[in-house]
Amino acid sequence: MxxxxxxxxxxxxxxxxxxxxxxxxxxxxxxxxxxxxxxxxxxxxxxxxxxxxxxxxxxxxxxxxxxxxxxxxxGDETLEIRRQLFLDHRKEVLKHMADLRENLKLIDFKLKMYDTGCNIPVPR
Amino acid sequence: MxxxxxxxxxxxxxxxxxxxxxxxxxxxxxxxxxxxxxxxxxxxxxxxxxxxxxxxxxxxxxxxxxxxxxxxxxGDETLEIRRQLFLDHRKEVLKHMADLRENLKLIDFKLKMYDTGCNIPVPR
DNA sequence: ATTCAACTTAGAGCAAACTCCAAGCATTTT
DNA sequence: AAAATGCTTGGAGTTTGCTCTAAGTTGAAT
Structure with missing residues (x-):
């Protein structure tokens, strides 16, 4: 099929x-x-x-x-280099996820400001 | 300064x-x-x-x-719409993180294949 | 036999996010 | 005073990843 x-x-x-x-x-x-x-x-x-x-x-x-x-x-002659590609890529994905988690903190902070009405966003 | x-x-x-x-x-x-x-x-x-x-x-x-x-x-007339923007964006970020976690599983699986030498990657 | 839907290609067009260049001021160093 | 450095602008160019079009072919349904 x-x-x-x-x-x-x-x-x-x-x-x-x-x-x-x-x-x-x-x-x-x-x-x-x-x-x-x-x-x-x-x-x-x-x-x-x-x-x-x-x-x-x-x-x-x-x-x-x-x-x-x-x-x-x-074929098999590239096994090791392919394994390394996955290792490197995995590392980048983990980094990206960590960055997202970090940025999420600021987004959550902004939301808390909006929710508490305690809104002095950032402007002068 | x-x-x-x-x-x-x-x-x-x-x-x-x-x-x-x-x-x-x-x-x-x-x-x-x-x-x-x-x-x-x-x-x-x-x-x-x-x-x-x-x-x-x-x-x-x-x-x-x-x-x-x-x-x-x-100014303040847009407070609610801005709050909603952060809520929507937060949701998208969480979705993105969940997608990454899901995709990471396949990457980890591939790595396990390479590491165990049990390598029948995907080709016919 | 004709019509229709779904497939094929080469190649053009598009949106996003830069990235760079030329030409010209401004400020600081020699 | 001249040179070097760093800023300014408008606008052109680049890269990535699609997205679409035109013209044509195939195969099934009426």
Missing amino acids: SYTISQVAEKFDLTAHTIRYYDKEGLLPFVDRSKSGIREFSDSDLEWLKLICCLKNTGMPIKQIKQYIEWCLQ | SYTISQVAEKFDLTAHTIRYYDKEGLLPFVDRSKSGIREFSDSDLEWLKLICCLKNTGMPIKQIKQYIEWCLQ
Whole structure:
């Protein structure tokens, strides 16, 4: 069984346009085509796409995701460098989350000001 | 005491270019100028900029930050709408953090695969 | 057989957020 | 006084990640 581009788009809350764009950028070299050239996504392809969306949604640029895909296709000789990519990316995600938590404190402080009516926001 | 644009840039890890861009976009209408036209940032201005960076770093678009600044300048009649903006934005930040936590699970799973050598990444 | 929906491509267009440049003042140092 | 540094502006250029259009093909339904 395989999926059309619009079925996949629906599943991942993307547009077919976006998926074609990802393909054009080299993120989906493994997706097969029918004899008339139509993309046929397998379950394995969906797993790949899930990972691609995960990396994208955590802030990895498309070029770096493409690099990762290329390393995957190269086989075991790139295992260590791929592992390092995940380690580095994980660190960045944790940093980003910590930054968000920190910024949230100021947002909560502002909200407390608004809620207590004790509102001398910041202006002179 | 006041600060020059490059002192402020240093303090906030921005470039002077970026700060001028923010000014041009209407984010810094409160910053005074010397008689020769040079920006003179007060401590209060730094507080404003801190909030602007907080909103920007948590994903608020510059246009919306500009809207917020305009509401501030309009005075107390916009208090409730500003409070609502912070409430809505807080909700989005929490959603974003939850998404990151969720995505982190897959990253951690991949790392576990690499670390255990049990590496059948995803390809067919 | 024709119509319709969904697929294909190349390539143009767009919005956001910078980033930089040229040309010109202002202030401080030599 | 001249040079160096740092500020100013308008406006052009860049990058990223889409987003859309036009023209065409395919395959199923009427």
